[in-house]
Each structure stands twice: as structure tokens, then as C-alpha cells.
Amino acid sequence: MKNLAPAIFPPKGIGDATPSNKAVLDWVNEIATLTQPDNIFWCDGSEREKEFLIGESLRQNVLIELNEKKVPRSYLHRSNPNDVARVEQFTFVCTPTKEEAGPTNNWTEPGETYAKLRELLSGAMRGRTMFVIPYMMGPADSPLSKIGFEITDSKYVVLSLRIMTRMGEIALKRLGNDPSAEWNRGVHSLLDVNPERRFICHFPQDNTIISVGSGYGGNVLLSKKCLALRIGSYLARKQNWMAEHMLILGVESPEGRKHYVAAAFPSACGKTNFAMLIPPAHFQGWKVTTVGDDIAWMEIRDGRLYAVNPENGYFGVVPGTSYKSNPNAMGSIAHDTIYTNVAFTDDGDVWWEGKDGEPPAHAIDWRGNEWTPQSSEKAAHPNSRFTTPMRNNPALDPDVEKGEGVPISAIIFGGRRSDTVPLVYQAFDWDHGVYLGATMASETTAAATGAVGRVRRDPMAMLPFCGYNIGAYFQHWLDIGKQLTNPPLIFNVNWFRKGADGKFLWPGFGENMRVLKWIIDRCEGNGGALKSPIGWLPSPHDLDLAELNIDHNAVDELLGLDHEEWQKEIAAHKEFFDSLGGVVPEELQKQREQLAAGFDL
Ligand code: OXD
Ligand code: MN
Numbered sequence: 001m002k003n004l005a006p007a008i009f010p011p012k013g014i015g016d017a018t019p020s021n022k023a024v025l026d027w028v029n030e031i032a033t034l035t036q037p038d039n040i041f042w043c044d045g046s047e048r049e050k051e052f053l054i055g056e057s058l059r060q061n062v063l064i065e066l067n068e069k070k071v072p073r074s075y076l077h078r079s080n081p082n083d084v085a086r087v088e089q090f091t092f093v094c095t096p097t098k099e100e101a102g103p104t105n106n107w108t109e110p111g112e113t114y115a116k117l118r119e120l121l122s123g124a125m126r127g128r129t130m131f132v133i134p135y136m137m138g139p140a141d142s143p144l145s146k147i148g149f150e151i152t153d154s155k156y157v158v159l160s161l162r163i164m165t166r167m168g169e170i171a172l173k174r175l176g177n178d179p180s181a182e183w184n185r186g187v188h189s190l191l192d193v194n195p196e197r198r199f200i201c202h203f204p205q206d207n208t209i210i211s212v213g214s215g216y217g218g219n220v221l222l223s224k225k226c227l228a229l230r231i232g233s234y235l236a237r238k239q240n241w242m243a244e245h246m247l248i249l250g251v252e253s254p255e256g257r258k259h260y261v262a263a264a265f266p267s268a269c270g271k272t273n274f275a276m277l278i279p280p281a282h283f284q285g286w287k288v289t290t291v292g293d294d295i296a297w298m299e300i301r302d303g304r305l306y307a308v309n310p311e312n313g314y315f316g317v318v319p320g321t322s323y324k325s326n327p328n329a330m331g332s333i334a335h336d337t338i339y340t341n342v343a344f345t346d347d348g349d350v351w352w353e354g355k356d357g358e359p360p361a362h363a364i365d366w367r368g369n370e371w372t373p374q375s376s377e378k379a380a381h382p383n384s385r386f387t388t389p390m391r392n393n394p395a396l397d398p399d400v401e402k403g404e405g406v407p408i409s410a411i412i413f414g415g416r417r418s419d420t421v422p423l424v425y426q427a428f429d430w431d432h433g434v435y436l437g438a439t440m441a442s443e444t445t446a447a448a449t450g451a452v453g454r455v456r457r458d459p460m461a462m463l464p465f466c467g468y469n470i471g472a473y474f475q476h477w478l479d480i481g482k483q484l485t486n487p488p489l490i491f492n493v494n495w496f497r498k499g500a501d502g503k504f505l506w507p508g509f510g511e512n513m514r515v516l517k518w519i520i521d522r523c524e525g526n527g528g529a530l531k532s533p534i535g536w537l538p539s540p541h542d543l544d545l546a547e548l549n550i551d552h553n554a555v556d557e558l559l560g561l562d563h564e565e566w567q568k569e570i571a572a573h574k575e576f577f578d579s580l581g582g583v584v585p586e587e588l589q590k591q592r593e594q595l596a597a598g599f600d601l
Pocket of ligand 1: 266
């Protein structure tokens with residue numbers, strides 16, 4: 001079996017950073033007694049430790065070294081072909097009652113689940129090394145930051161987590177020695193990477209995650225989807241803050257006025273591209289900077305929402321990334337990057353579908369097989385990924401480490417919709433905005449296993465990530481709104497609307513700046529809009545489309561409302577709310593009735 005590395009015994013001074021907090025030590029002892037590793041490796045996050053682990057990973061074929069001149073200090077990892085995406089069907093929220101997990105989560109009873117997992121973990125690390133990784137999510141001096149520990153038997157996880165989180169000493173310092181301090185317990189074992197023994201289990205009440213049988217990032221980098229979103233959203237409700245599947249970007253006008261925007265899109269709908277947008281030439285002097293590309297933690301201060309990015313790196317989808325689609329991402333992944341499941345070229349470079357230039361005449365595909373442009377298989381897996389430090393991003397926002405976070409002027413929801421949903425529109429107020437988020441839908445992508453291209457409702461892009469009852473989550477959004485005296489304006493966008501010929505109507509990528517500019521205009525009290533049944537819609541002349549080669553009819557179509565399509569859409573909203581079995585707050589039901597009434601006028 002691939003990637004199941006035997007134990008490693010590091011030289012003195014590496015792998016011995018034992019934490020002093022007694023609660024952590026007791027827990028590590030308990031897991032070691034259960035899993036029976038050959039040795040325990042206490043990670044400190046140092047460069048020396050990284051060098052050692054890379055050396056061992058190369059020796060054991062967990063990583064392949066790339067051409068130092070082409071992609072310095074970067075590596076390729078191939079996961080097991082049965083293990084290439086998040087597995088929502090094997091992801092569980094284990095709360096004392098099924099109601100707490102709600103209608104959108106798989107639920108199992110915590111006692112039984114712990115027992116089953118203990119059985120699977122029993123002796124699972126025999127012959128292997130158990131790594132203990134302390135990490136911090138969020139800037140060092142943010143009140144929102146959280147501490148987690150991940151125990152894992154995968155070096156790939158250790159090397160990835162040191163990119164994705166603030167790892168080592170900084171986390172131990174923040175945790176301190178108080179045994180009752182809040183911290184997340186994460187246990188991961190590859191087991192035998194068998195889909196039949198693949199479970200990603202969350203125990204929100206215990207602040208605990210146990211993930212077995214997978215080596216894919218979204219299932220095993222427990223800091224990300226598991227802690228920062230599923231457990232995070234549970235803690236956020238309890239502690240009156242928000243954990244959201246949102247990018248955060250800064251947008252600065254030539255006059256130096258700056259706004260921050262948070263945007264929720266389902267997986268693989270271009271969050272990273274939007275977060276790293278480069279404005280087209282027409283917007284000379286405008287600057288977009290990235291605070292985060294996937295997750296926002298937000299709290300209320302002075303009646304406003306302030307956001308931090310809990311992560312320290314990007315775990316992004318590779319295919320389609322090019323100097324044309326996202327130059328900042330290309331700059332970010334040009335060095336110090338771990339690639340997973342892309343193709344390996346004969347000159348030691350990486351390649352994927354959609355990369356600039358011609359495909360290589362020959363390569364090794366993501367499965368490790370010979371590949372040529374004539375092959376029927378893709379060279380890179382559609383969900384192949386890069387793991388890269390956020391510091392690599394040429395457009396990193398200067399306030400990314402600011403503990404108090406950045407003030408959010410606008411929240412954007414968006415999905416991948418071929419029809420019905422206009423390019424952009426604005427909610428009438430916060431509660432209506434919550435409705436837009438709650439009824440969001442998108443055509444599915446390769447980021448999770450299952451059918452691709454099916455429209456599914458994905459409220460706030462949190463369907464796979466909300467760690468408790470979705471009805472209570474909607475109510476939490478409404479409750480947060482009541483506490484905001486200066487709430488962000490809420491918008492919905494759709495870059496993916498298609499014309500009758502099946503082609504995208506909107507060019508997307510950098511041109512999305514035109515939509516962003518209208519959003520900023522609205523935040524500043526400028527920017528025209530027409531009242532429509534679904535919200536405030538720009539008319540074509542409200543958008544700055546100068547120097548854009550786009551047909552007038554396409555713009556009309558992009559901004560148009562088709563009443564028949566909307567009747568179907570509203571019926572689908574009702575069907576979705578009904579399918580949740582009575583948990584949807586009354587306020588959102590009222591919003592739906594108002595929307596329907598708007599079309600009857
Ligand atoms: C991700 C996802 O990896 O949403 O960010 O699947
Ligand atoms: Mn995501």
C-alpha cells in the first residue's frame with residue numbers, strides 16, 4: 001500500500017519538543033497506549049525538523065523532489081487513487097442527540113462512535129511513528145485564535161500542516177500550562193487507506209476530531225475543514241462569533257480608500273481566484289489584496305464585523321490555474337509548495353490541465369502511469385491541489401496578522417449556476433441577505449466525491465461544513481445581525497451564467513473587478529440600482545464595462561430576471577426548506593413568502 005511509511009527515529013534534538021501542559025500529555029499518552037506506535041515524534045515546527053522530515057519523505061517515496069531550478073524547494077505527493085477528495089458520506093457530526101447535528105449532517109451516537117474508532121485505532125500505529133503537532137489557528141494576538149493538537153502517522157500531514165497553520169512553539173506558548181484551557185484534540189491515522197474504514201468524525205461537545213483511513217488534505221489536515229469550520233462553527237455559536245467558508249479580500253481605490261469583503265462560494269468555485277484578483281488595465285490604481293482564500297472567523301466589535309483568516313497557507317485546486325487565470329496563485333506556487341496528484345514531467349517539473357503553454361510530450365500522470373497528450377485520462381486529477389504558504393502570495397494583505405482582524409464592508413454569496421441567477425444583486429437588508437445565503441445553490445464540483453454538475457442547495461457554502469443543526473445556524477446568523485449597528489451589505493453573485501449557446505456570458509477572473517467595484521460603490525452609498533423582486537439589481541450602465549469586449553445582449557441576459565425560471569427557483573427554495581424538516585426560522589420562511597409575492601405584483 002502506498003504512503004504507509006515505517007517508523008523513523010530522528011537524531012537527538014529533533015522530534016523531542018514535549019509540551020508541558022498536563023492535559024495534552026495525558027491525552028497523548030492515552031492515544032499512544034491505544035495506537036501502539038514504535039515512537040513518538042514531538043513536532044516543534046523548526047526548519048531543522050522540516051529538513052529531516054523532507055529527507056525521510058523522499059527516502060520513503062512519500063514525496064518526489066521537483067526540479068530545483070523550475071520549482072525550488074517543492075515536492076510532489078501522490079495520494080492513493082481511492083483517496084482524492086473529501087468524503088461527505090463518511091463525515092460525521094457526533095452530538096449527544098441527532099437533532100443537534102441536524103438534518104444536513106450524518107450523525108452517529110458519540111459513545112458508539114468512540115468505541116468503533118477505538119477498535120480501528122487499536123494498534124494502528126504499530127511499526128509507525130506517531131507525530132504530535134501543536135498548532136494555532138489565527139494571528140498570534142487575535143482573541144479569536146484557537147489551539148489544536150493533531151496526532152498523525154503521516155509525514156505528509158506534518159509537512160502540510162506546517163504550511164497551513166502556525167505550528168510549533170507559538171501554539172505551545174499561547175496554550176500555556178492551564179490544564180483546563182480550551183484546545184482541540186485531533187487524531188488521524190492512515191490505517192490502510194481503505195474506503196471501507198474511512199471515517200471523519202467530529203465530537204463538537206468534546207472539541208475532538210478523529211479521522212481514519214484517508215490521506216487526502218480535506219479529510220486529514222484537521223485544522224481546516226474539521227476544526228476551523230465544523231468544530232469552529234459549533235464554538236462560534238456558543239461563543240457569539242462566526243466561522244464561515246469565506247475568502248477575505250481587501251480592495252483599495254486609487255485614492256487610498258480601502259474596504260474588506262468576505263465571500264462564500266462552494267468548493268472549487270473560484271474562491272482562491274477571486275481572493276487573488278488582479279484588476280484589468282481599465283482599473284489602473286485599484287489594488288486587491290488577499291487576507292484569506294477559504295475561511296473567515298468573524299466577531300462583532302463596535303457594531304461591525306471584523307474578520308481574521310485562521311489559516312497560514314492555501315490548499316487550492318490546481319487544474320485551471322495559469323498566468324492568465326490567476327498570476328498571483330502562479331507566483332505563490334512557484335516555490336516552497338507541495339503539489340498533490342498533478343503530473344510529473346520528464347524534466348522534473350509539474351504539469352496540469354489548464355497550465356500555460358503546450359502540454360508536455362510525455363509525463364507521468366497523477367496515478368504514476370505514463371501519459372502523453374493522446375492519453376484518454378487526465379494527467380492531473382481534477383481535484384489535484386497545491387499547499388503553499390500565504391507568505392508566497394505577491395498580493396498578501398499587509399493586515400493579515402492583525403489580531404483585531406479587518407472590518408468587513410460587504411459579504412458576498414455566490415454559486416455556480418448556468419441559469420436563473422443574475423451576475424450580481426444586493427439584498428434589501430441583513431435578514432434578506434441571510435435568506436440569500438440560506439437558499440444559495442451550486443452545481444457540484446470535483447472537490448468532493450460524487451456526481452459533478454448537479455445543482456445542490458449549499459447554504460452559505462457551509463452544507464458540508466456546518467458542525468451543528470443548520471436551522472440553529474440560520475438563527476445564529478439572524479441573531480448576529482441584531483447585534484450589528486453597522487452591518488456589512490450582502491450581495492449575491494454568479495460568474496457562471498450561460499447563454500442559449502451553452503457558453504459563459506461573463507468573462508470572469510480579473511473582470512470580476514467590475515462587479516466588485518459596483519459592490520464597493522454600493523457600500524459607499526454610490527452606485528445605481530433598480531429595485532427588483534429579488535433585491536437591488538444594477539442596470540447595465542451601473543456597471544463599469546468600459547474597455548470590456550462584451551455584447552450588449554449578453555449584459556442584458558446576465559442581469560435579467562426570467563420570471564418562469566424564478567418561479568421554479570422559489571419552488572426549489574420551498575422544497576429545500578421543507579426537506580430540512582421544520583428547523584428553518586420563521587423569519588426566513590417570511591422572506592420566501594415576500595420573494596414569491598414580489599413576483600405576483
Ligand atoms: C476546500 C474545499 O478544499 O472546500 O477548500 O473542499
Ligand atoms: Mn473550501
